[in-house]
Amino acid sequence: MTQLRELPVDKITKAIGDLIQESAYALPDDYLAAMRSAQEREASQVGRIMISTLLENSDYAASQQIPTCQDTGMAIVMLEIGQDVHLVGGGLTDAVNAGVRQGYADLRKSVVADPLLRENTADNSPAVLHTDIVPGDRLKITVAMKGxxxxxxxxxxxxxxxxxxxxxxxxxxxxxxxxxxxxxxxxxxxxxxxxxxxxxxxxxxxxxxxxxxxxxxxxxxxxxxxxxxxxxxxxxxxxxxxxxxxxxxxxxxxxxxxxxxxxxxxxxxxxxxxxxxxxxx
Ligand code: SF4
Missing domain, CATH: 3.30.1330 (60s Ribosomal Protein L30; Chain: A;)
Structure with missing residues (x-):
């Protein structure tokens, strides 16, 4: 019989909080490399200045630990859950949203609870959560702070x-x-x-x-x-x-x-x- 690997959900909470903090201040390396290469091939001078300003903004945000953009987005969380993982210690959705609240504690809150009533949830939860069940005993978390x-x-x-x-x-x-x-x-x-x-x-x-x-x-x-x-x-x-x-x-x-x-x-x-x-x- 397959041995299930226990994974406490509070680890998911902490990981999501950390991923949000990390990505709020530093854009992905592959994106920055693509921007540097785009700067070389951009034909317009104003276009090149714009790319250079965006790269400067990104360097400054990373060095000063301030958000890359004033819109810190809505959290999109994608989980690839190994079918041999047994989540313990609480509900998965609650754990994900607790991670969002931790990650956004000192960031702008942009989520409203109801699309018509428009009251801000004041903690940027809930996340838009997608889950896939995959082979194995690991759990992959991807978080996007979607502007x-x-x-x-x-x-x-x-x-x-x-x-x-x-x-x-x-x-x-x-x-x-x-x-x-x-x-x-x-x-x-x-x-x-x-x-x-x-x-x-x-x-x-x-x-x-x-x-x-x-x-x-x-x-x-x-x-x-x-x-x-x-x-x-x-x-x-x-x-x-x-x-x-x-x-x-x-x-x-x-x-x-x-x-x-x-x-x-x-x-x-x-x-x-x-x-x-x-x-x-
Ligand atoms: S779409 Fe929103 S998050 Fe993205 S750069 Fe523009 S203002 Fe910032």
Missing amino acids: FGAELMSRLQMLPANSGSAAVTEFVLETIRAAGPNACPPIIVGVGLGSSFDGVGLLAKKALMRPLGQPSPQPHIAQLEQELLQQVNALGIGPQGFGGSVTALAVHIESFATHIAALPVAVNLNCSAPRRASIIL
Whole structure:
């Protein structure tokens, strides 16, 4: 019989609190490397100045331990839970939200309890929590502090089944054109393809969690990522919307099976403060 590994949920609380603190002040290395390389190829002088200002802002935030952006976002927590892990010592959702409260103790609180009544929860909980059950006895936590300037500009469409990649491309470009400077470019474009209405949005969100510079393992999807990136950058929106050749640093696509009747597509945008961090317990 498989031996279950016990994992006290308070370790999850502490890990999430630490990940939020860490990512509030320091942007991921892969993002910073992509920005430095973008600075070299940006054709517009104003665009280059914008990228350099964003990099300076990020260095200053890390050295002074102040948030990279005034919008410290809403916590998106993704858990990959090994099926041989036995969580002990309390409820998982409670533990996750306790971690969010700890992590955001001295950060701006931006979450309202009810979308219509709009009262602030005053501790930035609850998190948007996604769980996957995977083989093994480990638990991987990924936390994103998702800024809502870019979230607000994200869109989802249930395209007719035989629309093909041309319609997907048009929808992605339309979304980014409409976002203009409001998603705080250079952006990262997460695209979900397939699944169902609920599933395609999550695919797009997962696409944003992939390290920059890592293409899809599926050759036809990797090719579409490259083509989309070129077309997005040809829009000329540029860094912070001042015009230029770097509107996006990457396009990532996650795809899944779908029904014969539809081609679901979701575009989730990430901004120039793409805070995310992971740990394996
Ligand atoms: S979208 Fe991102 S960069 Fe823009 S204000 Fe929000 S968190 Fe900051």
